[in-house]
Amino acid sequence: MKPSLLGREVLPLLLLFVGMVAATSLLDAALHQLNLRWVGRYLGIPGVMLIAVSMIYSLRKHKWISWGQPARLLKLHKLLAWLGSVLVLVHAGIHFNSVLPWLAIAAMLTNVVSGLTGSFLIGRARSFVESRRTSLATEGLSATDIESRLFWDATMLDLLKGWRVVHLPIALAFVVLALAHILSIFIFWGWR
Numbered sequence: 001m002k003p004s005l006l007g008r009e010v011l012p013l014l015l016l017f018v019g020m021v022a023a024t025s026l027l028d029a030a031l032h033q034l035n036l037r038w039v040g041r042y043l044g045i046p047g048v049m050l051i052a053v054s055m056i057y058s059l060r061k062h063k064w065i066s067w068g069q070p071a072r073l074l075k076l077h078k079l080l081a082w083l084g085s086v087l088v089l090v091h092a093g094i095h096f097n098s099v100l101p102w103l104a105i106a107a108m109l110t111n112v113v114s115g116l117t118g119s120f121l122i123g124r125a126r127s128f129v130e131s132r133r134t135s136l137a138t139e140g141l142s143a144t145d146i147e148s149r150l151f152w153d154a155t156m157l158d159l160l161k162g163w164r165v166v167h168l169p170i171a172l173a174f175v176v177l178a179l180a181h182i183l184s185i186f187i188f189w190g191w192r
């Protein structure tokens with residue numbers, strides 16, 4: 001069977017996302033096992049701090065700060081945003097009382113998925129499609145045949161490229177929703 005973009009590249013990416021869900025479940029189970037369930041609630045704070053520190057990359061990219069190597073800061077962004085998201089997920093638990101923080105979770109997860117897509121997939125996917133194109137050309141296929149053979153792979157690549165359009169605006173939505181949730185928690189505590 002011919003290798004496809006879905007099998008070779010998209011499925012491993014899905015596994016990285018599943019890894020996040022698994023890390024969240026393991027940490028949550030460990031806290032339950034150790035009778036430290038209450039700690040989970042507090043994990044929102046270090047989670048937010050890790051995500052906030054990870055945003056230094058964006059400050060550097062838009063030249064709001066001039067220190068730090070962009071490549072290193074991007075690596076740090078990916079690592080800290082991933083870890084921070086796991087902590088925030090454990091923090092959220094499976095309670096459902098209010099909509100706002102769950103919207104913040106939805107924005108956060110959309111960004112994790114788009115971030116993973118962008119960093120792990122696009123480069124490899126592009127070279128995959130190019131190498132298929134070259135090998136079909138050496139087999140002697142005409143340009144039209146090559147395009148029709150590559151139709152689904154090329155469509156998948158176009159879809160994946162959309163990640164950049166999503167990542168920054170959704171990050172802004174995440175910040176607004178998360179701030180609204182955190183502020184409402186503190187105002188509520190203040191009124192008690």
Ligand code: HEM
Pocket residue numbers: 041044045048088091092093095096097098099101102104105108178181182185
């Ligand atoms: C400084 C950071 C944070 C603090 C102090 C904080 C605090 C809290 C507290 C006290 C609760 C319990 C509220 C209740 O039981 O009624 C809660 C619930 C929750 N938080 Fe946070 N939080 C923080 C960050 C976040 C972030 C960044 C997100 C999402 C991306 C988030 C999502 C949630 C969710 C989904 C719940 C469960 C809501 C529900 O019961 O329906 N939190 N948070």
Ligand code: HEM
Pocket residue numbers: 051055057058059061062074077078079081082085108111112113114115116118119164167168171174
């Ligand atoms: C809490 C979740 C996340 C948030 C809120 C977030 C937010 C951001 C922000 C604000 C930027 C800068 C965009 C700009 O200034 O133009 C960015 C860039 C980026 N993020 Fe994330 N991110 C998250 C998770 C991730 C994850 C998990 C990954 C991958 C493992 C990732 C990969 C990237 C990449 C590759 C860029 C560079 C984009 C570019 O410079 O063109 N992000 N992210």
